[in-house]
Amino acid sequence: MSETTRSTDMTTRVTLSKVPEITVWFWVIKILCTTVGESFADWINMTIGLGLHTTALIFTVALAVVLVWQLRLDRYVPLVYWLAVVVLSVAGTLYTDILTDDLGVPLAVSTTIFAAALTVVFGVWYAREGTLSIHSIVTVPRELFYWLAVLVTFALGTAVGDWTLEITGWGPGISVLLPAGLIVLIVIGWRLGANAVLSFWLAYILTRPLGANLGDWVASSSTNRGLGLGTALTSTVFLTAIVATVIYLTATHSDVVEEREPTRPSGTPHPGRERIMLGYYGAVAVAAGVLLIWASTQPHETSATEEETGTASITTTLTPGQVSAHFPAADVTDFRTITQDTLTKVHAGDHTGAVARIKDLETAWDDDEASLRPLDETAWVVLDGRIDSALKAVRANTPDSATETQTLTALLNELQ
Structure with a gap:
């Protein structure tokens, strides 16, 4: 042109x-x-x-x-x-x-x-x-x-x-x-x-x-x-x-x-x-x-996905040690470290830092999906929902520290 x-x-x-x-x-x-x-x-x-x-x-x-x-x-x-x-x-x-x-x-x-x-x-x-x-x-x-x-x-x-x-x-x-x-x-x-x-x-x-x-x-x-x-x-x-x-x-x-x-x-x-x-x-x-x-006006694909994975995962609880038993220890440790770092930044009032740090979790989780999901479908779906909830809480336009703490703590509890 x-x-x-x-x-x-x-x-x-x-x-x-x-x-x-x-x-x-x-x-x-x-x-x-x-x-x-x-x-x-x-x-x-x-x-x-x-x-x-x-x-x-x-x-x-x-x-x-x-x-x-x-x-x-x-x-x-x-x-x-x-x-x-x-x-x-x-x-x-x-x-x-x-x-x-x-x-x-x-x-x-x-x-x-x-x-x-x-x-x-x-x-x-x-x-x-x-x-x-x-x-x-x-x-x-x-x-x-x-x-x-x-x-x-x-x-x-x-x-x-x-x-x-x-x-x-x-x-x-x-x-x-x-x-x-x-x-x-x-x-x-x-x-x-x-x-x-x-x-x-x-x-x-x-x-x-x-x-x-x-x-x-x-x-x-x-x-x-x-x-x-x-x-x-x-x-x-x-x-x-x-x-x-x-x-x-x-x-x-x-x-x-x-x-x-x-x-x-x-x-x-x-x-x-x-x-x-x-x-x-x-x-x-x-x-x-x-x-x-x-x-x-049509049903959104993203909503359907959230309903399919997020809602089900929130109402499902993993048994203690299920994640560590089925997923590589190095990956679980990495996920826990990032989640804990994000929680620490939330407690310190560093919202920008928390948003930046939790992006690392999203990236690492997406990158490892192909290797982790086949190992334990249920555990993967539950953690995926927990991570989605944490991402939404931390990235909210008006973040609430109590909600952020709750979702991040719930994620940490599942990463056992």
Whole structure:
């Protein structure tokens, strides 16, 4: 997908464009970057245990450093450009998570806030520069507008994706289909004559929930109908793919803008057709809204899963020593240590630390499911329910220390 460029100075300065050509490689690596943004942010924040605020601060500093490097260049350099996109992806995810998980802002509200912010960015950008085409990124002000828009699209895409999951209850695999389908419809619209700049930015926003949902599906355990690779391995796989793609692009220069190209097969803008296709995009948006409303009224998959495992496990009690008798001692010790650490942080009033530490339990439990569950199905189901209860208590928007203590103590008692 390429764009209509209104900038008159682009003709003479196009070889200095600071962004890549919009080829299939652009979209492939963009989706890879958004996937890393989701999985890597979770891994650094929760698995390593740095906490949401510390992780956000680290990536804000990293973002500033990378953007300064990018701004000092006089042309598009794949390594620097895509490094900036990866860091922006992680930072945008973290900023949305802070609003949702730390400040308790509803996803509907954060989606509205980021949508309004993006509208303002685009409005000021167009009023000042007369174009929103990324092929016109040949001055520092335009590049600043561009990177600000990219950051907000990541945050907006995160909020939209999470909100969709919240109201529909779709699993990681199914949730990939909606943004993927919408992107296909946008490509069709662009091919039929829709405004190229609008089409580009709509698709750009949707790659965020597509990549995030893809990352969740790959990382999630088989219980949640995922591939079970975990956040660390998922991040490694997709980062490796990004590096390989960047090396290829650096060697071939296949995404370097050398000359202006037609914006669509005919190469000629057609205002009348653009207006018709604007109505088409409106119809697609309405259809997507109707689908989400319908999905929100259906029984959620997650609820069924909780009912199947969580409720049964809470009403079932294991015999003393059942877990230790059937599960490897090293695994049981690891689970107990993490649970006790979390309980200690709860008693100390360190809510952020407790949230970060219990993520280690969730990750370890999901990673060991394939080996533990066959050893004792009943014990696994009971512990799975206990862990779910503890996770909900510790991650509550308004956590109650008594509830946290109760659920964590119950889990410790079962881990005998």
